[in-house]
Amino acid sequence: MYDANKIIIGLAISAALLGFPVWYSYAVVPEDGDKDGNPDYQPQPVLPDGGEGCIESVEFMRSQHMHLLNEWRDSVVRDGDRDYVAKKDGKTWDRSLSRTCMSCHTNRMQFCNECHSYLAVEPDCWNCHVAPEKALEAGKPPQGQPVVKDRTADRPPQEGRRAPRQGDRRFAPDGVRHLGKGRK
Amino acid sequence: MLEKALKGTPKYWILVGLLLIIIAAGVLTFLRQLQEGLGITGLGRDIPWGFYIAQFTFMVGVAASAVMVVLPYYLHDFKAFGRLVILGEMLAVSAVLVCSLFIFVDMGQPSRVLNVMLYPTLGSPMFWDMMSLMGYAGLNAVIAYVTFGAERAGVAPPKWIKPIIILSIPWAVSIHTVTAFLYAGLEARHFWMTAILAPRFLASAFASGPSLLIILALVLRKFTKFDVGDVAIGKLAQIVTYALAVSIFFFLVELFTGLYSDIPSHTAHFEYLFKGIGEHKALVNWMWTSQILAFGSLGVLLMPSARKKHGLLAVVCGLVIFAIWIEKGLGMIIAAFVPNTFHRVVEYAPTGPELTISLGVYALGALLLTVLYKIAIGVREEVES
Amino acid sequence: MEKDRRAFLKIAGVSLVGAGSTVPLLSALTRARASGDEPAAHPEVRWGMVIDTKKCLRKEGCTACSASCHWAHNVPTMPEPKRHEVKWIWKEQYEHAFTEQHHGFTNEALAGQPVTVLCNHCERPPCVRVCPTQATFKRMSDGIVAMDQHRCIGCRYCMAACPYGARSFNWSDPRPVLEASRSLRDDFPARSKGVVEKCNFCAERLAKGERPLCVEACHANGGRALAFGNLYDESSEMAKLLKRSHTIRRKPSLGTQPHVFYIV
Numbered sequence: 060m061y062d063a064n065k066i067i068i069g070l071a072i073s074a075a076l077l078g079f080p081v082w083y084s085y086a087v088v089p090e091d092g093d094k095d096g097n098p099d100y101q102p103q104p105v106l107p108d109g110g111e112g113c114i115e116s117v118e119f120m121r122s123q124h125m126h127l128l129n130e131w132r133d134s135v136v137r138d139g140d141r142d143y144v145a146k147k148d149g150k151t152w153d154r155s156l157s158r159t160c161m162s163c164h165t166n167r168m169q170f171c172n173e174c175h176s177y178l179a180v181e182p183d184c185w186n187c188h189v190a191p192e193k194a195l196e197a198g199k200p201p202q203g204q205p206v207v208k209d210r211t212a213d214r215p216p217q218e219g220r221r222a223p224r225q226g227d228r229r230f231a232p233d234g235v236r237h238l239g240k241g242r243k
Numbered sequence: 244m245l246e247k248a249l250k251g252t253p254k255y256w257i258l259v260g261l262l263l264i265i266i267a268a269g270v271l272t273f274l275r276q277l278q279e280g281l282g283i284t285g286l287g288r289d290i291p292w293g294f295y296i297a298q299f300t301f302m303v304g305v306a307a308s309a310v311m312v313v314l315p316y317y318l319h320d321f322k323a324f325g326r327l328v329i330l331g332e333m334l335a336v337s338a339v340l341v342c343s344l345f346i347f348v349d350m351g352q353p354s355r356v357l358n359v360m361l362y363p364t365l366g367s368p369m370f371w372d373m374m375s376l377m378g379y380a381g382l383n384a385v386i387a388y389v390t391f392g393a394e395r396a397g398v399a400p401p402k403w404i405k406p407i408i409i410l411s412i413p414w415a416v417s418i419h420t421v422t423a424f425l426y427a428g429l430e431a432r433h434f435w436m437t438a439i440l441a442p443r444f445l446a447s448a449f450a451s452g453p454s455l456l457i458i459l460a461l462v463l464r465k466f467t468k469f470d471v472g473d474v475a476i477g478k479l480a481q482i483v484t485y486a487l488a489v490s491i492f493f494f495l496v497e498l499f500t501g502l503y504s505d506i507p508s509h510t511a512h513f514e515y516l517f518k519g520i521g522e523h524k525a526l527v528n529w530m531w532t533s534q535i536l537a538f539g540s541l542g543v544l545l546m547p548s549a550r551k552k553h554g555l556l557a558v559v560c561g562l563v564i565f566a567i568w569i570e571k572g573l574g575m576i577i578a579a580f581v582p583n584t585f586h587r588v589v590e591y592a593p594t595g596p597e598l599t600i601s602l603g604v605y606a607l608g609a610l611l612l613t614v615l616y617k618i619a620i621g622v623r624e625e626v627e628s
Numbered sequence: 629m630e631k632d633r634r635a636f637l638k639i640a641g642v643s644l645v646g647a648g649s650t651v652p653l654l655s656a657l658t659r660a661r662a663s664g665d666e667p668a669a670h671p672e673v674r675w676g677m678v679i680d681t682k683k684c685l686r687k688e689g690c691t692a693c694s695a696s697c698h699w700a701h702n703v704p705t706m707p708e709p710k711r712h713e714v715k716w717i718w719k720e721q722y723e724h725a726f727t728e729q730h731h732g733f734t735n736e737a738l739a740g741q742p743v744t745v746l747c748n749h750c751e752r753p754p755c756v757r758v759c760p761t762q763a764t765f766k767r768m769s770d771g772i773v774a775m776d777q778h779r780c781i782g783c784r785y786c787m788a789a790c791p792y793g794a795r796s797f798n799w800s801d802p803r804p805v806l807e808a809s810r811s812l813r814d815d816f817p818a819r820s821k822g823v824v825e826k827c828n829f830c831a832e833r834l835a836k837g838e839r840p841l842c843v844e845a846c847h848a849n850g851g852r853a854l855a856f857g858n859l860y861d862e863s864s865e866m867a868k869l870l871k872r873s874h875t876i877r878r879k880p881s882l883g884t885q886p887h888v889f890y891i892v
Contacts, residue, residue: 132778136774136776136778137767137774137776139767139769139770139831139835141835157815183820186801186803187817187818187819187820188817188818189812189813189814189816189817189818279800279801279821280798280799280800280801280821280822281797281799281800281821282712282799282800282821286711286799287709287710287712287799288711288712288713288787288793288797289711289793290711291784291787291788291797292784292788346783349783350781350782350783350822351780351781351783351784351797351798351821351822351823351824352780352781352782352822352823353781355761355781355782356781358760358761358763358779358781359760359761359781361761362761362762362779364759364760364761364762366757367757367758367759367760367785369760369783369785370760373760425785428758429754429788429789430754430791430882430883430884431754431788431789431790431791431792431882432788583793584727584790584791584792584793585720585724585725585793586723586724586727587724589711
């Protein structure tokens with residue numbers, strides 16, 4: 060081999076650099092319970108207690124939840140179709156992450172982000188969509204007109220709030236009072 | 244062939260180093276733009292397209308102008324362009340890179356750019372623009388690689404490259420036509436609603452592109468042993484002259500229809516460009532400079548004796564490029580937005596970060612061009628020794 | 629040796645490009661046609677709006693429509709510079725809203741007066757024609773020109789194409805502005821930087837059988853200047869209004885067929 064020394068040294072440095080994510084987690088011994096760099100850490104999403112269970116089975120959700128959300132996104136935004144019929148039991152749900160999913164999985168830091176951070180997955184939903192805990196207390200509507208009452212001022216999101224009842228096909232967000240006689 | 248780019252004189256490396264510094268500045272500023280949004284540019288609600296798109300439009304013209312070299316050489320056997328053709332093709336490839344980058348940096352969500360291909364919209368000129376530019380880049384890259392590789396090996400290029408070369412000729416015309424179609428079908432922008440937009444684009448492209456090629460050929464002749472020959476440069480200069488004449492004529496024709504019709508929504512744009520509207524006169528000096536330079540350059544180029552003096556020719560070509568750059572960029576793109584759809588005058592000026600990013604993009608194109616030309620020169624020297 | 633390495637690199641490059649493009653190509657070809665753009669043989673529902681400028685002008689300085697719309701839809705009030713403005717519905721001076729109609733002898737009641745303008749949800753929208761990703765599309769079921777913010781690449785072609793200046797781009801992240809002004813709501817998404825937005829005719833409210841907010845707010849505030857309904861429903865209040873009043877549209881010669889009508 061020409062330049063054998065240089066090549067072997069170069070290879071060794073490359074291997075060290077490329078393998079950094081692997082050997083670092085073993086080289087640095089973490090504190091007890093410390094997440095960072097701990098190769099034995101398992102993500103522990105906080106599950107909602109009580110309730111009838113998720114709209115689909117756990118296995119389905121584990122592998123398909125992103126696919127499901129994308130499907131919901133296209134269906135709601137492009138077709139205006141909000142009705143989702145669950146494969147598990149035929150129940151109808153509102154196609155909404157914030158209203159359906161998050162009515163039970165209320166804390167995304169403790170549920171969604173547990174696994175997402177562990178796997179370094181960053182869905183960018185929350186760049187636009189407003190997580191319930193993010194909305195600040197809305198002040199008075201402009202010009203003092205009580206046009207639409209903001210939900211969070213009335214009722215902050217509650218722990219373990221139930222998903223819409225079966226048969227409740229159109230789940231209207233709380234607190235949206237419409238003045239006048241509705242559609243004419 | 245790539246190894247030819249890795250050995251060079253100190254001057255070569257200084258050039259590469261300078262370009263890398265400019266590119267770095269552009270990249271860092273672009274990262275800032277990704278972080279903060281396009282708000283760091285001078286664009287706004289009334290002028291959604293500005294400097295970036297103007298540069299894109301100009302460089303598509305430069306990319307298309309390679310046809311002015313390919314057509315005589317491959318279709319009409321104009322042997323004098325033998326050395327020039329590879330320079331033209333490589334310039335086309337670099338220009339397409341610059342175009343694509345300008346589109347990329349102009350996008351609000353660049354990470355989603357592939358949506359244009361994942362959700363093809365056959366009714367949108369922008370979709371076709373992307374397809375035709377990619378096709379053109381591919382065509383020219385393949386043509387340059389195959390023909391040049393064959394020359395280096397000392398053999399004739401394979402027969403199958405000929406139809407591909409012939410295809411690249413109408414394709415070159417199509418890339419700039421489809422770019423014009425981006426603008427020319429919008430009922431919202433009266434300034435662009437003219438059938439002559441595509442011919443104007445092409446004529447000005449065929450004046451500015453070969454001008455750039457002349458300058459590059461003269462620079463190469465000065466700094467390297469690569470000499471395209473006086474006949475080639477002379478013919479290119481003739482092409483620039485004719486194209487410039489046609490381009491000026493098309494502009495005058497536009498001026499007539501716009502002004503004689505006396506329709507305010509048409510005349511207002513010309514008024515803004517050449518007289519200013521009220522206090523708003525930002526582009527007036529630029530436009531008059533562009534026209535004076537264009538007419539003046541044409542006057543000089545019409546004299547065969549002037550075209551033969553290469554020092555003068557280089558200066559005039561530079562002025563032609565500058566004049567057309569102003570006319571296409573400021574005079575055709577920005578002008579359509581002033582006055583806006585509410586018939587209000589909102590002016591535009593690019594910001595520092597916008598210009599830095601643009602310079603970085605140009606530097607990236609220049610770097611690619613430098614590397615490609617270095618390879619071409621190296622191979623040519625090898626072949627001729 | 630050199631020739632083999634070259635051949636290897638060439639084959640590797642071609643395979644990479646081929647493999648890389650097959651999957652998205654196949655998925656793009658097999659993807660169901662983008663819903664919402666099947667052409668309706670004869671539309672049954674076409675939402676439209678009638679704006680009575682006389683009634684609107686009686687309430688001087690009223691901004692109920694834009695205030696409630698922007699409030700409910702997380703539309704930020706962007707700070708300076710003015711060119712970064714984001715607005716869905718606002719008041720425009722008569723001469724600038726109706727560039728084809730005004731003349732030097734406009735009646736006193738209208739000259740220089742503010743007129744409410746918004747996206748016209750045209751029947752033949754140029755913005756939809758030009759969008760390269762169908763991020764903006766016309767729902768054939770009800771005629772609303774809708775936006776899919778997930779797909780928008782922020783190229784702003786639609787903004788160049790809109791003859792009415794109805795569209796706004798997010799030149800920076802609106803979230804800090806919304807949070808600072810304490811007006812972020814969680815019952816409607818906001819937008820990120822880099823996408824275009826505009827009035828959506830309150831599609832989310834129409835889905836529940838409610839009127840758009842601007843119309844509600846106008847009525848709640850006593851103006852009663854905005855009427856909304858199905859243009860093709862002969863029995864609707866709006867259709868009757870259109871039959872008995874002289875209405876004009878903005879820039880009619882362009883052929884976009886706007887669905888927002890004005891009684892001037």
